[in-house]
Amino acid sequence: MSPETERTLTAGAVLLAYVAFCGLVAWRRARRRRLAALPDSAGDRAPVLVAYASQTGFAEELARRSAEALIAGGVPARIAPLEALDADTLAVAGRAVFIVSTTGEGDPPDHAARFVRRVMGHKAALGDLDYGLLALGDSGYARYCAFGRQLDAWLQTQGATPIFDRVEVDDADGGALRHWQYHLGKIAGVSEVPDWAPPRFAEWRLVERRELNPGSPGGAAFHLALEPMEGSAEWQAGDIAEIGPRNAIEALARFPPYFAEALADRMLPEDPAELEGLTPEQAHERQKPLPHREYSIASLAGDGRLELVVRQARHPDGRLGIGSGWLTEFAPMGSPIALRLRSNRGFHAPEEDRPMILIGNGTGIAGLRAHLKARAAAGRRRNWLIFGERTRAQDFLYREEIELWQAEGVLTRLDLAFSRDQPARLYVQDRLREAAGALREWIAEGAAIYVCGSLEGMATGVHAALAEALGHEALEALAEEGRYRRDVY
Structure with a gap:
């Protein structure tokens, strides 16, 4: 040639x-244009699969709302956690929407780890799948929305067709969520979709505040108690309290100059003249919303009040953080606190009476304390607490309660790790490794593992120690069964 x-x-x-x-x-x-333009009917189309991966319950809540929006538009929908799906299910789903969060430094939620390894780790024939994807994340982390982006890339690599571009939501941004709703409306074939109502914050009263660790080499941690200003409230052990620092303009005068300035930057318009002539109520409406903070609840509804453990966050120059500063120092006793209760089903207790291994450090004692209170009230006494902090003398949070539970038999076993009380650092994961034999016995007897506290250091170290003792596949199986749950931050 x-x-x-x-x-x-x-x-x-x-x-x-x-x-x-x-x-x-x-x-x-x-x-894609045809899918977006044509209406659907409940009678002649398969249900849209609404799949979610959620660490704290927010993605699951949005999945429920998304399914409701589709159904309201006449499109059948079914919800499933990501770990309940496999490649064959996705291949025949037809249409799906995914709502997934990213936890830690770019990791998938705990319950999705099995899906990542067993499904995303292999090829799949998804040429007949059309999908939309909502990625939840926090741009304060280096790997923002990393799992959502990873899932999106994998789906397209396997031949799936995106109905619209991936929607990313930074810290529950309302504008991005409305954009997602718009796309749901297009799938449902409706031109107008009512905005999801913003979370409703109730008024609670701050009734107690005391420092739990005076003299600690670490940051000050406070026990806080709040009561609803109207009616009563219900929640379960494992649930979360969302709190926004109080943002009334008249309160600025009570704060130190740096704190008032930081609040004003978020609360006030660029031109103060815009507030002239407004009533206090009108001025309040003109304020920009402050960021919300999430805290594990440390009490039960039956206690009659909601209790939290909040550690003061400080900037490198010593200034207090806005959220923790407001709650632990500047909010007057009796003052109203804007608070919303949010169910966190991923950290609820098992329904059956099985042993519980509760592991945590620092302010993570809050979530563990609520579970121990619930276990004590229910007469479930096979409980093992592994808790760590800096020093026994200053940082043994809720020491009297814990020792009483041990004396009464609510705690079958108690292991403590105070890192600064000996020359070599000692952490909860070290206690786990020392007790690997007992750990395997408890798991064989059906125990569930609950971890609450810091993600960086503690939670990753605990996960590694558990995998060493039980094996990676066994740990994944426990997560899939709901016997390995985490509330980490």
């Missing part, structure tokens, strides 16, 4: 490949 002929054939092959590629792109674009 002459060089000229070879060049001609090569050019022809390239041209054909290019034409085929352009045709594929045009077909997929047309398919």
